């Protein structure tokens with residue numbers, strides 16, 4: 001569908017501006033080139049200066065600031081952090097006006113005989129801990145530059161036919177690395193080779209004072225690098241064991257998929273407490289941001305062990321193979337998130353498999369992690385009203401949902417539940433073929449096709465079903481649809497059960513859970529009281545139907561005292577232990593805004609933490625799947 005909007009641009013001058021409907025791919029009007037110069041010398045004071053020279057033809061023009069960011073599945077381009085916009089032609093300022101419906105579009109008229117526009121603006125670097133690449137991306141010592149934040153482009157030209165030649169100026173002494181090679185010009189600017197706009201935006205730059213490069217290239221392989229940056233040089237002290245696990249990750253991933261779709265690969269690994277923490281996939285690199293001590297503190301290391309495997313898998317599952325609704329080819333068309341259970345869910349499963357196969361977690365830690373995933377999903381009342389499919393469909397908004405009432409709202413569960421569903425699919429293939437085939441065979445066919453540079457091959461739900469049937473004939477459509485439409489209050493645990501394990505609860509925490517609590521500063525009482533707390537006793541979530549919720553406690557309240565004594569997580573845990581031998585209720589004094597109230601919890605079953613326990617009646621398929629080089 002194509003929609004036309006008409007605007008009056010300037011008083012007295014009627015100008016018809018055609019704005020192609022947001023669902024349509026813009027039709028090419030003319031080829032376009034952009035010379036982009038980014039000055040990051042003031043990154044330490046949270047501001048970038050950008051200057052573009054854009055080739056144009058006279059007449060109405062719409063410039064667009066990237067809105068839908070690939071991999072973020074949402075319209076979260078940080079347009080409110082653009083300031084100081086000034087558009088000139090032949091040295092003269094041109095008037096412009098923002099579209100009243102599409103805030104990311106700027107309308108103007110290019111004067112006769114004009115072939116180039118100069119567009120200047122500043123990007124105000126954000127400081128928020130949330131928001132993916134639109135969140136905090138810089139410190140006084142480093143910057144992750146996302147090119148989509150520092151450019152606008154002609155809306156009516158498809159981004160893959162716009163050629164951008166970019167340069168970057170950094171603070172003195174800073175180094176940088178990206179999947180686009182660059183060379184130093186005589187004027188202190190780094191110059192990047194001309195690239196299509198899509199490719200440039202797919203190649204963020206990791207810049208900083210402390211940068212370290214670790215070669216992960218496998219024998220006879222194309223270059224793979226782990227590029228580390230931190231505010232603290234001491235935080236870059238990666239151990240030889242960890243380097244060897246990341247080298248093994250590359251070997252195992254190439255073994256799993258049987259080929260690659262990149263010419264070289266860089267893990268851009270940021271270690272900082274001052275940036276937003278997340279991972280964002282690209283064809284030839286990933287933007288991976290973790291707390292500063294992740295390489296030097298075992299709790300932090302364990303809690304984030306699966307990040308790089310997940311983002312690396314995306315080079316195949318997400319960038320090369322992408323749901324048709326996400327393969328828009330531009331930054332303006334809305335993305336359809338209905339197949340994120342494949343894009344993210346399968347990636348979460350394969351990332352976990354590669355985390356195990358590469359040795360980044362031990363088999364026991366890997367099982368502890370799976371137990372946490374299964375227990376969380378099995379205590380999620382929101383699943384009784386929101387089927388998993390709806391968590392996919394609303395994902396563009398749910399990514400930014402608050403954590404309060406999370407278990408009742410149910411947000412982007414397709415990551416964790418995808419882990420369980422694809423584990424069950426893997427185990428089912430193994431059962432159907434008497435262990436001769438596995439999900440690895442599906443991946444080699446679906447994501448394979450021979451080594452290549454970056455390519456995009458969209459797929460539909462039907463393609464997934466067909467691909468599974470080609471490996472092991474079965475009613476895969478019903479298998480997936482049943483799980484996507486279910487409103488059962490329990491999680492799909494078939495993969496765990498059929499792979500020879502059971503989800504059980506014990507009164508001590510597993511080692512991985514201890515690490516997650518330390519690293520994330522949480523106190524996890526979800527499987528006893530139905531409470532997830534911050535370190536200071538603030539309730540992040542309260543699970544409906546469980547003892548804390550039944551007593552009247554709610555997210556946002558803060559525990560002040562337990563049984564009359566000032567709160568600490570140890571005091572709360574001691575009280576649970578003692579309550580097993582007592583008939584008295586647990587008494588919690590909680591702060592709710594400016595008010596204090598005492599809540600009474602009649603709970604006597606002690607602490608409960610999830611584990612996987614071996615079922616000796618069945619073969620241990622789970623360990624086979626996670627074992628290095630484990631392919632039938």
Ligand SMILES: [Zn+2]
Pocket residue numbers: 310311314343344347
């Ligand atoms: Zn992902």
